[in-house]
Amino acid sequence: MTAPAIVLVAAGPDEPAVSETLHTISASLQASRPDLRISLARLGDGKPALTDVIAGLVSRDVAEAVLIPLDLTSAATHPTTLDGIIHSPDIHLAVARPVGPATEVLNILDERVREALHRGGALEIDGLVLAAPQGGDVRGASLLARRARQWAAHHRLPVQLAVDDGTGRATASAISSLRSQGRRHIAVGSLFLTPSGSYQAHAQAALRAGAIAVTAPIGDSPHLRQLILARYAFGAMELLDGTPTQLPVDDLDSDDG
Incomplete structure (x- = not known):
């Protein structure tokens, strides 16, 4: 068979x-x-x-x-x-x-962050945003929060979680929160599978809010x-x-x- x-x-x-x-x-x-x-x-x-x-x-x-x-x-x-x-x-x-949001997605995000930093010619970061689209289940939301903590512990950097509604507002708010803490070199990890309109809105909002790098979708x-x-x-x-x-x-x- x-x-x-x-x-x-x-x-x-x-x-x-x-x-x-x-x-x-x-x-x-x-x-x-x-x-x-x-x-x-x-x-x-x-x-x-x-x-x-x-x-x-x-x-x-x-x-x-x-x-x-x-x-x-x-x-x-x-x-x-x-x-x-x-x-x-x-x-x-x-x-x-x-x-x-399995643990392995952090490995993908690390790769995408390195690619985004290289494209932008950035040398260092002092803050991270883990951004994902809304719509997951309750357990997924809990695991997303855990992944943000794991990412922060791994890089020894503050990580702000943003669950975006398709407008980019949550991503921009997360960046603003880090900037209020004195962080100026912020990279955004995008837990979006494809370059959908929601991803595009999130990425544009991140750049307007002052992110130095925004990752491509997971793909x-x-x-x-x-x-x-x-x-x-x-x-x-x-x-x-x-x-x-x-x-x-x-x-x-x-x-x-």
Whole structure:
């Protein structure tokens, strides 16, 4: 029996830059794992629609698939629209946990910060902002706060968390808070998956507020691919067991101060 297929499920606007980034992530994952069948599906108005992707898998006699939400701010819940799809009589489906704000995203943000500082010719920073779009679940919000603390401890710098509503106001407010503490060389780490309109508004607001560097979206990354494959492994185990299981969430047991 072949391994279950992977379906990367992404929300967000149907914009060319967003679609290009998502297709790059999917193609890169496929290149790294040619033994797996990997598809990209979009929720909302994006194409290809998830129902069409599932129908395509069924037409190719694929028996099982794991749906992986490409959501960086939710830790345990998935879009409710998936609930009506996973009970298909024609294919056995499981929904993995979202990618979420896992510890590994800090490695990606570090890489993106270095790239942004290099582009801007900056030599040092004395403050950081960890910015993410709003819309995650309660556990995701808790983990985001923890990631901000971990990032601060790792770099020994103050880190301000900003959960942005798509206008950039939260990012600008976080930068202003650091500047009021005397910080003048502030870099912004953007926990946005794609260069959506919300990301653009956040980045522009950050620069207007005085940030010396704003990272590019997460986009394609070896760390992201590893996270996706880890979510897939647990989802495939659920299919193997044949019964729903409570998949573990990073750092669920305790929270640091």
